[in-house]
Amino acid sequence: MxxxxxxxxxxxxxxxxxxxxxxAGRYGGEIINCDSTAVYRGFDIGTDKVPVEARLGIPHHLIxxxxxxxxxxxxxxxxDAAAAIRAIHGRGRLPILVGGTGFYYRxxxxxxxxxxxxxxxxxxxxxxxxxxRGVERxxxxxxxxxxxxAARIMPRDRKRLVRALEVYxxxxxxxxxxxxxxxxxxxxxxxxxxxxxLPAAETAARVxxxxxxxxxxxxxxxxRGLLERGVPAIARPFGGLVYRQVMxxxxxxxxxxxxxxxxxxxxxxxxxxxxxxxxxxxNLIWFDGAGERKDVQARVEGMIEARNVGxxxxxxxxxxxxx
RNA sequence: GGGGAGGUGGCGGAGCGGUCAAUCGCAGCAGACUGUAAAUCUGCCGCCCUAGUGGCUACGGAGGUUCGAACCCUCCCCUCCCCA
Numbered sequence: 001m002x003x004x005x006x007x008x009x010x011x012x013x014x015x016x017x018x019x020x021x022x023x024a025g026r027y028g029g030e031i032i033n034c035d036s037t038a039v040y041r042g043f044d045i046g047t048d049k050v051p052v053e054a055r056l057g058i059p060h061h062l063i064x065x066x067x068x069x070x071x072x073x074x075x076x077x078x079x080d081a082a083a084a085i086r087a088i089h090g091r092g093r094l095p096i097l098v099g100g101t102g103f104y105y106r107x108x109x110x111x112x113x114x115x116x117x118x119x120x121x122x123x124x125x126x127x128x129x130x131x132x133r134g135v136e137r138x139x140x141x142x143x144x145x146x147x148x149x150a151a152r153i154m155p156r157d158r159k160r161l162v163r164a165l166e167v168y169x170x171x172x173x174x175x176x177x178x179x180x181x182x183x184x185x186x187x188x189x190x191x192x193x194x195x196x197x198l199p200a201a202e203t204a205a206r207v208x209x210x211x212x213x214x215x216x217x218x219x220x221x222x223x224r225g226l227l228e229r230g231v232p233a234i235a236r237p238f239g240g241l242v243y244r245q246v247m248x249x250x251x252x253x254x255x256x257x258x259x260x261x262x263x264x265x266x267x268x269x270x271x272x273x274x275x276x277x278x279x280x281x282x283n284l285i286w287f288d289g290a291g292e293r294k295d296v297q298a299r300v301e302g303m304i305e306a307r308n309v310g311x312x313x314x315x316x317x318x319x320x321x322x323x
Numbered sequence: 324g325g326g327g328a329g330g331u332g333g334c335g336g337a338g339c340g341g342u343c344a345a346u347c348g349c350a351g352c353a354g355a356c357u358g359u360a361a362a363u364c365u366g367c368c369g370c371c372c373u374a375g376u377g378g379c380u381a382c383g384g385a386g387g388u389u390c391g392a393a394c395c396c397u398c399c400c401c402u403c404c405c406c407a
Contacts, residue, residue, distance in 0.1 A: 012361080035361085036359090036360060036361065036362085037361055046361090047361085071358095071359060072359090073358045073359070073360090074357085074358055074359090074360070075357095075358035076358075077358095078358090100361085101360065101361075102356090102360080103356075103357090103360045103362090104360080106356095106357080107357075107358080107360095110357085111357080112357050112358060113357055113358090115357085115358075116358080117358055118358065118359080123359095152355090152356095153355095153356095153364085154355080154363095154364050154365055155364095156363095156364065156365085157355090157356090157363060157364040157365085158363070158364085159359065159360090159362075159363045159364080160356075160363070160364075162359095163357090163358075163359090166358095167358095175357080176357095178357080179357065182357065236359065236362095237361090239359085239361085239362070240360095240361040240362075241361035241362095242361075243361085244361085265350085266361085267361090270361055272352090272353095273354095273360090273361090274361090276353085276354065276355085276356095277356080277360095280355095280356095
């Protein structure tokens with residue numbers, strides 16, 4: 001039997017963590033975070049990390065594995081997650097990916113081409129071209145060296161233009177040439193992916209509630225504390241949802257009421273983008289309803305049992321912790 | 324009561340005789356995504372349809388001037404500010 005991996009995906013505030021925890025408890029699982037911002041230490045409230053006390057003793061991986069000043073990437077995630085999966089399988093337990101970053105999930109399950117990582121010097125040079133002559137300049141440049149990529153990338157999509165040029169200049173081959181070598185680091189595993197889905201209005205209400213909660217729990221103090229501890233304002237995770245808006249509030253861009261409203265709005269938009277991504281993701285098994293609901297969990301468990309996914313745990317009960 | 328400013332698409336706000344269904348921003352909707360992805364970017368966005376150098380209704384209301392009006396004139400309605 002091929003090793004199994006479970007995944008709990010879905011838009012923000014859909015109850016992924018609760019479902020992941022329930023499934024881990026039931027099937028002897030360990031959780032692997034699949035959320036791009038939760039990897040950063042110190043960014044807790046805004047990322048809605050499950051507090052250690054609430055983890056029911058279930059191991060959580062890839063949370064708090066990066067310093068705020070690090071630049072954690074999808075490639076790094078794919079490597080780390082694959083390693084975590086192998087380790088968990090080695091313990092005879094079931095790896096459960098939980099998160100909403102579609103790109104990370106794809107990087108893991110379908111792979112990224114084995115090309116070069118970021119070249120900061122080159123990026124700086126390309127960025128300065130964009131700065132001085134306009135982003136379109138990069139597109140024109142790409143058009144000359146890699147017209148296939150130029151056709152795929154919008155003329156003002158700076159990040160993708162920079163990356164495509166970076167790959168070309170560091171390898172001498174167009175980005176699209178590299179794609180053929182793309183393989184998943186967990187190609188030997190069977191991934192059973194569950195995706196949660198909620199009506200937009202429900203997501204909106206849940207997000208509003210969560211934002212109130214984040215402020216009540218001290219998101220503003222968390223940000224202040226990070227800054228006081230010397231985390232630079234340009235640190236990657238400060239650019240993410242919630243943190244970006246709170247940073248702007250602290251800079252006086254808008255007051256707290258407006259900030260809360262904005263965060264709610266941005267969350268709804270983010271949820272929409274996540275759904276667009278996941279809709280395209282093949283082989284997801286969709287469940288309607290929030291992940292903390294017992295009936296939803298029961299439905300998911302029914303599906304899992306029908307597919308015998310939990311078998312990994314049952315086959316090797318020996319080193320299950322206290323079962 | 325007197326004086327002043329203004330009423331434009333869901334909101335903010337341009338336009339001040341034709342090329343205006345109306346710049347732009349926001350919100351909304353749809354989408355792209357191969358090492359920054361909670362990021363970055365694209366399209367649509369009055370109504371109708373066979374989706375187009377298509378039809379229709381529109382710029383507070385009613386009239387008027389003009390070949391032609393969101394833009395000019397008259398009256399009315401309504402906001403806001405200042406003085407009483």
